[in-house]
Amino acid sequence: xxATGRPQSLLLLGxxxxxxxxxxxxxxxxxxxLRVVLAARPGERRDAAAARLEGRGCRVEVHDFDALxxxxxxRVVEKARAGGDVDVAVVAYGxxxxxxxxxxxxxxxxxxxxTNYTAPVLSGVALGAMVxxxxxxxxxxxxxxxxxxxxxxxxxxxxxxxxMDAFYTGLGEALRPIGGRVLVVRPGFVRSRxxxxxxxxxxxxxxxxxxxxxxxxxxxxxxxxxxxxxxxPVMSTLRHLPRPVFRRLPL
Amino acid sequence: xxxxAPTVLHGWGRTxxxxxxxxxxxxxxxxxxxxxxxxDRGVLARGLGRSYGDPAQNAGGxxxxxxxxxxxxxxxxxxxxxxxxxxxxxxxxxxxxxGVGLTLPVQPxxxxxxxxxxIAADVHGKxxxxxxxxxxxxxxxxxLTADGAxxxxxxxxxxxxxxxxxVGGMGLTGVVLRAELSVRRVETSSVVVTSxxxxxxxxxxxxxxxxxxxxxxxxxxFDSVSRGRGSGRGVVLSGHDxxxxxxxxxxxxxxxxxxxxxxxxxPLVPPVSLVNRLSGRAFNELWFRRAPRHPGTGxxxxxxxxxxxxxxxxxxxxxxxxxxxxxxxxxxxxxxxxVPEVVAAVAAxxxxxxxxxxxxxxxxxxxxxxxxxxxxTLALDLPVAxxxxxxxxxxxxxxxxxxxxxxxxxxxxxxxxxxxxxYPDLPRFAALRRxxxxxxxxxxxxxxxxxxLTPTPAREAxx
Numbered sequence: 001x002x003a004t005g006r007p008q009s010l011l012l013l014g015x016x017x018x019x020x021x022x023x024x025x026x027x028x029x030x031x032x033x034l035r036v037v038l039a040a041r042p043g044e045r046r047d048a049a050a051a052r053l054e055g056r057g058c059r060v061e062v063h064d065f066d067a068l069x070x071x072x073x074x075r076v077v078e079k080a081r082a083g084g085d086v087d088v089a090v091v092a093y094g095x096x097x098x099x100x101x102x103x104x105x106x107x108x109x110x111x112x113x114x115t116n117y118t119a120p121v122l123s124g125v126a127l128g129a130m131v132x133x134x135x136x137x138x139x140x141x142x143x144x145x146x147x148x149x150x151x152x153x154x155x156x157x158x159x160x161x162x163x164m165d166a167f168y169t170g171l172g173e174a175l176r177p178i179g180g181r182v183l184v185v186r187p188g189f190v191r192s193r194x195x196x197x198x199x200x201x202x203x204x205x206x207x208x209x210x211x212x213x214x215x216x217x218x219x220x221x222x223x224x225x226x227x228x229x230x231x232x233p234v235m236s237t238l239r240h241l242p243r244p245v246f247r248r249l250p251l
Numbered sequence: 252x253x254x255x256a257p258t259v260l261h262g263w264g265r266t267x268x269x270x271x272x273x274x275x276x277x278x279x280x281x282x283x284x285x286x287x288x289x290x291d292r293g294v295l296a297r298g299l300g301r302s303y304g305d306p307a308q309n310a311g312g313x314x315x316x317x318x319x320x321x322x323x324x325x326x327x328x329x330x331x332x333x334x335x336x337x338x339x340x341x342x343x344x345x346x347x348x349x350g351v352g353l354t355l356p357v358q359p360x361x362x363x364x365x366x367x368x369x370i371a372a373d374v375h376g377k378x379x380x381x382x383x384x385x386x387x388x389x390x391x392x393x394x395l396t397a398d399g400a401x402x403x404x405x406x407x408x409x410x411x412x413x414x415x416x417x418v419g420g421m422g423l424t425g426v427v428l429r430a431e432l433s434v435r436r437v438e439t440s441s442v443v444v445t446s447x448x449x450x451x452x453x454x455x456x457x458x459x460x461x462x463x464x465x466x467x468x469x470x471x472x473f474d475s476v477s478r479g480r481g482s483g484r485g486v487v488l489s490g491h492d493x494x495x496x497x498x499x500x501x502x503x504x505x506x507x508x509x510x511x512x513x514x515x516x517x518p519l520v521p522p523v524s525l526v527n528r529l530s531g532r533a534f535n536e537l538w539f540r541r542a543p544r545h546p547g548t549g550x551x552x553x554x555x556x557x558x559x560x561x562x563x564x565x566x567x568x569x570x571x572x573x574x575x576x577x578x579x580x581x582x583x584x585x586x587x588x589x590v591p592e593v594v595a596a597v598a599a600x601x602x603x604x605x606x607x608x609x610x611x612x613x614x615x616x617x618x619x620x621x622x623x624x625x626x627x628t629l630a631l632d633l634p635v636a637x638x639x640x641x642x643x644x645x646x647x648x649x650x651x652x653x654x655x656x657x658x659x660x661x662x663x664x665x666x667x668x669x670x671x672x673x674y675p676d677l678p679r680f681a682a683l684r685r686x687x688x689x690x691x692x693x694x695x696x697x698x699x700x701x702x703x704l705t706p707t708p709a710r711e712a713x714x
Contacts (some may be wrong), residue, residue: 135310
């Protein structure tokens with residue numbers, strides 16, 4: 001990481017995530033020769049992402065990574081470190097799941113909870129060890145405003161993001177004295193593959209706007225950002241509404 | 252020696268902090284033990300932390316705080332040589348030297364640097380055009396290398412390659428334990444200073460060129476913040492060591508007086524940078540008005556002339572939580588036109604460089620990584636703010652085009668792939684590292700960032 005907040009190397013856990021790749025694009029533009037490590041399941045999407053980033057002048061490495069494989073987190077972080085220090089790691093994977101299925105079907109509930117909470121915790125543990133060894137490193141955790149107050153419409157997803165958000169907020173405190181920083185990113189509705197087919201909520205943003213907030217947030221040394229920024233006061237208000245009122249809102 | 256504790260370290264610019272295990276060796280054996288005991292993240296000596304960026308940090312590794320090895324070991328007044336521990340500050344050394352009518356032949360812009368740091372960065376001063384850099388006045392160094400052995404190296408051998416690699420080598424060849432320096436006799440601790448105001452940058456540069464042959468010391472400050480008529484105006488300072496008969500009569504009985512150590516400090520880091528367009532203009536106006544309208548000559552204490560900012564401790568805190576990036580470039584004489592181009596680019600960018608220092612360099616040393624080269628050098632102090640990276644990248648392009656370079660002791664952001672073009676002797680330095688430190692024991696954040704430890708694939712594949 002240089003004095004202006006530009007990384008020289010970037011690890012994307014969830015290397016085919018649209019937001020994650022938008023972050024890589026944003027930094028590729030600013031840091032010529034950026035090293036990008038894509039940790040993702042093998043496949044066409046990963047190949048396409050690697051090719052596109054190489055076209056933008058990045059040095060790209062790909063590693064197989066399945067977030068639901070408990071041992072994979074430490075392994076993939078070690079592989080990424082073998083090629084040099086990791087300046088920024090983005091925990092970008094996650095699933096929305098089927099909200100109605102997710103609170104009634106044990107399998108779907110488990111999948112959402114493990115992908116959005118257990119796996120990020122294991123990633124965080126591996127990244128914490130990396131920061132301790134390197135003496136520096138920034139971890140970017142893609143959380144969601146859905147975690148700030150659970151809504152009837154997608155509370156399993158919301159609860160998993162709430163747990164993940166709390167974990168990374170705490171990890172930020174734990175890593176401070178050993179040279180690490182954590183940026184928790186709370187986007188609202190992001191128009192992406194994950195939300196395809198859903199009606200966009202108010203204040204919806206694209207992956208590029210989230211990416212810009214991440215790049216600026218890391219450069220400024222921030223610890224949490226809302227995207228777009230007005231969501232912070234909006235969510236703060238929503239959090240304090242009495243439940244009978246909140247329940248009636250069309251959210 | 253302490254067992255070592257994880258400590259957050261940053262440079263004077265307060266950017267890119269990282270954590271290392273800091274140990275405080277005193278004896279050569281303790282240094283050797285710390286070097287041998289370093290883990291895979293390596294080890295690095297640190298002095299007073301006045302380099303601006305990340306050269307005195309070693310994230311995840313060991314950092315040796317050398318400031319406990321201090322003091323003058325031997326002072327030969329007749330021969331004008333001094334043997335000194337590497338962790339001694341130039342402030343402490345100068346106070347000893349001036350007490351017996353001697354001074355350092357090269358004085359950088361702050362006395363708060365260690366002798367080891369001054370050698371590692373091959374620092375320069377306002378007399379570079381006649382005296383060269385700090386390394387030119389080092390008679391020998393005792394260098395502890397990766398194998399734990401101590402060698403006494405001289406400029407003309409044994410192993411001149413390692414001596415000159417250590418001068419300007421940013422601590423990557425070993426740990427300097429001790430050095431012998433040539434010093435210089437003076438009649439007083441003051442300087443006779445002439446200051447001239449000039450209306451634009453062209454006049455400032457003409458004046459500096461003329462002063463090459465007239466003045467022992469010369470430097471210029473100019474304004475890049477004000478717009479319109481004030482833009483590029485500057486003050487050129489020149490001077491020579493004051494002779495006894497040049498002092499005011501009242502001072503002639505104590506010609507070597509030195510002011511007591513400073514006491515004013517910036518107490519805390521403000522939440523935002525206090526250096527901005529408004530304060531920048533006010534500062535530049537004041538600095539300009541302080542100089543007399545017509546060329547004037549006066550006697551000033553050497554400390555105030557050479558190190559005007561040393562009067563305020565921790566002034567770097569004024570730049571707020573994001574810190575400051577200093578950009579110091581050198582370009583050859585035939586590329587003098589780059590200087591006004593750089594200044595115009597900075598002025599047009601909206602970024603505020605509060606303090607701009609311009610100076611002409613004389614010949615450099617044989618060191619592969621030493622900064623000075625015959626030509627012009629310009630230093631800019633910039634608060635870190637959004638968009639700064641792009642501006643400095645554009646300045647890099649101008650400097651590279653001109654065959655120039657940036658100063659590693661000030662650097663905190665140069666992209667690794669520019670280094671080989673800026674320092675054509677880089678392969679010589681890499682070969683030296685392979686010979687004296689084959690396992691890469693000596694490491695720093697700067698070295699990692701610039702690919703000095705192992706050539707990065709980027710540098711091989713993408714020139």
